[in-house]
Amino acid sequence: xxxxxxxxxxxxxxxxxxxxxxxxxxxxxxxxxxxxxxxxxxxxxxxxxxxxxxxxxxxxxxxxxxxxxxxxxxxxxxxxxxxxxxxxxxxxxxxxxxxxxxxxxxxxxxxxxxxxxxxxxxxxxxxxxxxxxxxxxxxxxxxxxxxxxxxxxxxxxxxxxxxxxxxxxxxxxxxxxxxxxxxxxxxxxxxxxxxxxxxxxxxxxxxxxxxxxxxxxxxxxxxxxxxxxxxxxxxxxxxxxxxxxxxxxxxxxxxxxxxxxxxxxxxxxxxxxxxxxxxxxxxxxxxxxxx
Amino acid sequence: xxxxxxxxxxxxxxxxxxxxxxxxxxxxxxxxxxxxxxxxxxxxxxxxxxxxxxxxxxxxxxxxxxxxxxxxxxxxxxxxxxxxxxxxxxxxxxxxxxxxxxxxxxxxxxxxxxxxxxxxxxxxxxxxxxxxxxxxxxxxxxxxxxxxxxxxxxxxxxxxxxxxxxxxxxxxxxxxxxxxxxxxxxxxxxxxxxxxxxxxxxxxxxxxxxxxxxxxxxxxxxxxxxxxxxxxxxxxxxxxxxxxxxxxxxxxxxxxxxxxxxxxxxxxxxxxxxxxxxxxxxxxxxxxxxxxxxxxxxxxxxxxxxxxxxxxxxxxxxxxxxxxxxxxxxxxxxxxxxxxxxxxxxxxxxxxxxxxxxxxxxxxxxxxxxxxxxxxxxxxxxxxxxxxxxxxxxxxxxxxxxxxxxxxxxxxxxxxxxxxxxxxxxxxxxxxxxxx
Numbered sequence: 073x074x075x076x077x078x079x080x081x082x083x084x085x086x087x088x089x090x091x092x093x094x095x096x097x098x099x100x101x102x103x104x105x106x107x108x109x110x111x112x113x114x115x116x117x118x119x120x121x122x123x124x125x126x127x128x129x130x131x132x133x134x135x136x137x138x139x140x141x142x143x144x145x146x147x148x149x150x151x152x153x154x155x156x157x158x159x160x161x162x163x164x165x166x167x168x169x170x171x172x173x174x175x176x177x178x179x180x181x182x183x184x185x186x187x188x189x190x191x192x193x194x195x196x197x198x199x200x201x202x203x204x205x206x207x208x209x210x211x212x213x214x215x216x217x218x219x220x221x222x223x224x225x226x227x228x229x230x231x232x233x234x235x236x237x238x239x240x241x242x243x244x245x246x247x248x249x250x251x252x253x254x255x256x257x258x259x260x261x262x263x264x265x266x267x268x269x270x271x272x273x274x275x276x277x278x279x280x281x282x283x284x285x286x287x288x289x290x291x292x293x294x295x296x297x298x299x300x301x302x303x304x305x306x307x308x309x310x311x312x313x314x315x316x317x318x319x320x321x322x323x324x325x326x327x328x329x330x331x332x333x334x335x336x337x338x339x340x341x342x343x344x345x346x347x348x349x350x351x352x353x354x355x356x357x358x359x360x361x362x363x
Numbered sequence: 364x365x366x367x368x369x370x371x372x373x374x375x376x377x378x379x380x381x382x383x384x385x386x387x388x389x390x391x392x393x394x395x396x397x398x399x400x401x402x403x404x405x406x407x408x409x410x411x412x413x414x415x416x417x418x419x420x421x422x423x424x425x426x427x428x429x430x431x432x433x434x435x436x437x438x439x440x441x442x443x444x445x446x447x448x449x450x451x452x453x454x455x456x457x458x459x460x461x462x463x464x465x466x467x468x469x470x471x472x473x474x475x476x477x478x479x480x481x482x483x484x485x486x487x488x489x490x491x492x493x494x495x496x497x498x499x500x501x502x503x504x505x506x507x508x509x510x511x512x513x514x515x516x517x518x519x520x521x522x523x524x525x526x527x528x529x530x531x532x533x534x535x536x537x538x539x540x541x542x543x544x545x546x547x548x549x550x551x552x553x554x555x556x557x558x559x560x561x562x563x564x565x566x567x568x569x570x571x572x573x574x575x576x577x578x579x580x581x582x583x584x585x586x587x588x589x590x591x592x593x594x595x596x597x598x599x600x601x602x603x604x605x606x607x608x609x610x611x612x613x614x615x616x617x618x619x620x621x622x623x624x625x626x627x628x629x630x631x632x633x634x635x636x637x638x639x640x641x642x643x644x645x646x647x648x649x650x651x652x653x654x655x656x657x658x659x660x661x662x663x664x665x666x667x668x669x670x671x672x673x674x675x676x677x678x679x680x681x682x683x684x685x686x687x688x689x690x691x692x693x694x695x696x697x698x699x700x701x702x703x704x705x706x707x708x709x710x711x712x713x714x715x716x717x718x719x720x721x722x723x724x725x726x727x728x729x730x731x732x733x734x735x736x737x738x739x740x741x742x743x744x745x746x747x748x749x750x751x752x753x754x755x756x757x758x759x760x761x762x763x764x765x766x767x768x769x770x771x772x773x774x775x776x777x778x779x780x781x782x783x784x785x786x787x788x789x790x791x792x793x794x795x796x797x798x799x
Contacts, residue, residue: 111756113443113462114471115690124758131759194627199618220621222777309624310771311565311778312764324759326436329465333758 102342105335112331124336133312134337137320140226144298144316145348148233149290153283155234156241161271163242164249165257175246178239186236186297190304193232194219219306222313229301229314236297241286248279277358284356288349295345317341396426397696400439400449402458403431404683405648406518410716411453414709418700421485425696436460448690450697453517455683456503456750457569463514463684467506467753470799472513473687473694479512481702493705498721501749502589503684507799508752515701518718519682521666521739521746522570524642525649527635528665530557538667542607545670549614552641559614561640563628565770568608569750570679571644572766574669575604577677577747590752591795596788603672609773609780616640620771629653636662646681647736651717666736668744678744682721755797765790 106124110117128134159178163171181189196203197218205215218228252275260270276283299318302308308315308323315323317337325334401411408431415427430449432438439449440462456463466472479491479499491499498504498516505512531538534555539545549559562568577585580600587595595601616639622630632649634640636658643649650664668678685704687697703709710722719725719737726737740746751762765786772778 109756109758111465111469111471113440113465114469115446116469116471127758133759133764190625194625197621198627198630199621217618217621217775219624219627220618220771220775222772222775225624304625306624309565309768310620310775311768314624326465327459327461328758328761329461329468329756330758 099342102335102338105332106339108332109330110332111329112325117332120332124333125340127333128336128340133315134320136312137315137317140315141295141298141317143226144230144233145291145294147227147230148237148294148298149287151230152234152237152241152290153286155238156245157276157283159238159242160245160249161275164246165267165275175243178242180239181236182240184236186300187304189232189236190301193228193235193301194305197228220310222310225306225310225314229298229305232301232305233294233297237290237293241289244282244286245279248282249275252278280356280358281360284353287352287356291345291349291352295341395424396428397451397693397700398428398430398449398691399451399453399700400430400435401453402435402455402683403433405651406713406716406718410712410718413712414704417706417708417712418484418703421703421706422696422699425699427700434460436462443688443690446690448688448692450691450693451685451687451700453683453685455517457566457681463686465756466686466688467513468756468799470507471689473689473691473697474511475513475515475687475698475701476511478515478698478701481698483706484699484703485708486706490702490705493722495721495723497746497748498682502752503682503749506753508590514684514686515704516721517683517685517704518713519680519721520647520719521668521678521736522644522646522681523574523666523668523678523739523744525635525645526642526665526667527638527659527662529661529663530638530641530659531665533661538665539670540676542670542672546610546614548641553614557638558616558634558640559642560611561616561619561631561634561643562623562770563631563643563645564623565768566763567644568767568770569763570646570681571669572604572608573679573747573750574677575607575672576601577679577745578669578675579603579672581673581675582745582747585747589749591754591791591798593792593795596784596791602784605780605784607672608770609783612774612776615774620775623771629656632656647733650732664732664735666739668739668742676744677747678739680746680748682748751794753799754794755799757793757797760790760793762787762790762794 107119107121108117109120109123162168163174168174184192197205199205199215199217199220202218204218208214208216216224219225256274257270260274265273295317298316299322302314302316302319303322306314308319318341321334321337321341324330324337399411399415401408408429411429411431415429419425419427430438435452435454436458437460439452440460442448452463454463456467479489479494481490482488483490483493494516498519499512501516502508504514504516506514534552536548536551537544539548545559552559562571573585576588580587580598584595584598584600588601616631616634619631619634619640622628629652631640632643632645632653633656635643636653636656638659647666668676670676685701687694687701691697705720705722710720710725713720714725714728717733719729719733726734729737769778769783769786773780773783
């Protein structure tokens, strides 16, 4: 059946218009506003060129928030990836009772809102009555100030993020692992392959396309979820020690009345996440193994 | 035919999309409507509804459109960005979204000096004759130091140290009036396993440090600090203040910093109710905030000004502010409304909900714990008001973060007093060059 071009155009137009209004226009606005000194509410805007970006380079608190974001990105992505792959492999290939129950239990953290997760982990990290310090106490270890120690706080947030994300990625990996033909594993068994070599020689190459896709998800979700958890759990504290990209952007845009500067941070986050995703995509490119 | 119908349907979709983007600013030209936006704080919004009703009765023609919300910045912020401004806003400085600070920094507020000379609607007295002297001469009301009032002072609350009066009585401990006595009490309390000090969040150190500055060098010195005077942080008076905060490290309950971030600050306030810490800096709202919290038997709220560094003791007076945006459409009615807020009728309604305005003789009408809190100035403490002078927004630079949030690092020992002082000097230098 021949469909006319004008008909196609009008069909696509509403969605395209929405995309322009809610995606393209705001993105361009962020870039434009980053060139202004503006408080955000009044009509007083001053064009300052690249001044906001020059200030960013010397802003130690921004550098600290950048460092924290990168720490979370690396730690959360690597550990979640390993844990999710391991759990998915075990639940797919090992003979375990109540597999479905485990799958649901692992997935539950993903459907909880960030505020609930923050409340759960605030209770776990409570210095006097929390689960974490109670367990350490049983082992005779002094209480740890999980959210009060500048050196530890960012890792405490990383633990919450890993707990939240593992189930989601596990389910994604399980779906592609279950598509791998069982005959390959049987052949490997006959050859006397160990579980580890079966995972690295059969499972991983065959689900590699899926793993690559999730790497981009890791980058985007780490930046977003870390903001939500930091806002609810620490507010960026103590003394800015757990500040991440977006929480610092919020602080500058609103609390410090520097909306233009906040948008400059937004531009850096945009470029950084875009570039990193592209880099990861190129670095993980392999010949697709298909059967 | 089918094709035409499809095209019409698609066009209708496009029009719907565009129509949804239409401005909601349809009725802004109505001069008979007064748009009032208020923060729904611990006092609730009912009192505002009643006051607006009373104003409508007095003014006759004006129809008040009240918007009250716990996050009022989120409600009016986006409307203001699109040019739809409320006529009157009741929102204090010190909020995280800092809408009021932004309006001050951008010079986007209406001068309210003439409101002070207006007669209170329905009464004979002028507004200025009703407000307690001093309240309209602070940096919190006159941010540009040009003797013009841009923010009307509203509900006020003395800030100082809150404690369990019953605990001190039972232990036979005297209430300290100097910092030497404070440290002595701290040592005694530690031997009993009780910590001298805790604080809800580092942000609560604003009123604490303001009072200490005034106690250390007097109101003149305090004003110098608030105006970022060069070299002010090199003085012995400023050093004494920073040293006191640093010494608190030895007397602060160890879990305080861990609970001072995010929403865990109530756990720190609970330490006082549980008898694990004696003092915490706070405002009168803490009583309502902790009303349902468990407490030790016989617990009784006590409130005192900060101990003296030199001769005088000070208690910082926090107050909320009311203002009119420069872009307000109905400024005349807005001025009338602000003047009406100081009427006997409005003050009575506010007081019923525990919101006390800086109106003369209001404290005589208080009872119970409020009477104790507001009588702090009658018991020898001096009042200190206002905050830092308004500056242009300086990107990446915040005196609040540097001066107050750093306290967490001082208490944990991650920062030395010298590092702290150097950071404050550096930030003050940057802000001094951008004073409005």
